[in-house]
Amino acid sequence: GENVEQHPSTLSVQEGDSAVIKCTYSDSASNYFPWYKQELGKGPQLIIDIRSNVGEKKDQRIAVTLNKTAKHFSLHITETQPEDSAVYFCAASRDFNKFYFGSGTKLNVKP
Amino acid sequence: EAGVVQSPRYKIIEKKQPVAFWCNPISGHNTLYWYRQNLGQGPELLIRYENEEAVDDSQLPKDRFSAERLKGVDSTLKIQPAELGDSAVYLCASSLVPGNTIYFGEGSWLTVV
Secondary structure (H helix, E strand, O other): OOEEEOOOOOOEEEEOOOEEEEEEEOOOOOOEEEEEOOOOOOOOEEEEEEEEEOOOOOOOOOEEEEEEOOOEEEEEEEEHHHHHHHEEEEEEEOOOOOOOOOOOOOEEEEE | OOOOOOOOOOEEEEEOOOEEEEEEEOOOOOOEEEEEOEEEEEEEEEEEEEEEEEEEOOOOOOOOOEOHHHOOOOOOEOOOOOHHHHHEEEEEEOOOOOOOOOOOOOOEEEEEO
16 A cells, blocks of 8 residues: 655744645555645644646645655745644545545644 | 534543444535544544445454444444554544545544543
8 A cells, every 4th residue: 555654743943934844655656645734633624735747736825846756745834824833744645535644744833 | 614523522431332423524525534543643544435335444443343324424433342542533524526625524532541
């Protein structure tokens, strides 16, 4: 099956700085890569996703890049704000039905 | 529009006792998922339903776990008997059809003592 590794496990940045979270995957057939944000005591919420026919996608302060050759994808958050503090999970899927999640990155944005 | 609703939110039980979790997906969503999330880890799929049919239960520990989705709407996940290692958050999620965005509920937090 698919193996998704996520780094770093914790990330602390100053408000206004950028944050980057990286994931690698093992199954070259994976073609859909969503990112989820999970706040304490809540379920994961989709924040952005990318499909394998696209190399980059941006939504306001959030962007995701995908390198299919190297089998890695990254989440970029610019101009971080305290409300961005949460745990972020990457995931990979080859058929949009079964998702393999990374182990999560706890982002702390210091005011 | 109401999101995915789960209950109970929190449950503490003694080992060997049974426990059940209930999920009401977003109205009209045909696909329903149960995930388990251990502390500090990402969610792992337990079972996926398309309408009332369990189409992927390969990760469900069938000796003690069972699930049902009668009438293709609400779903129940049961553990009997519970073990200490079952302590986790049990997340229900749904999507309109396969390939659409998956929406998670807030989870049912289980502690087995």
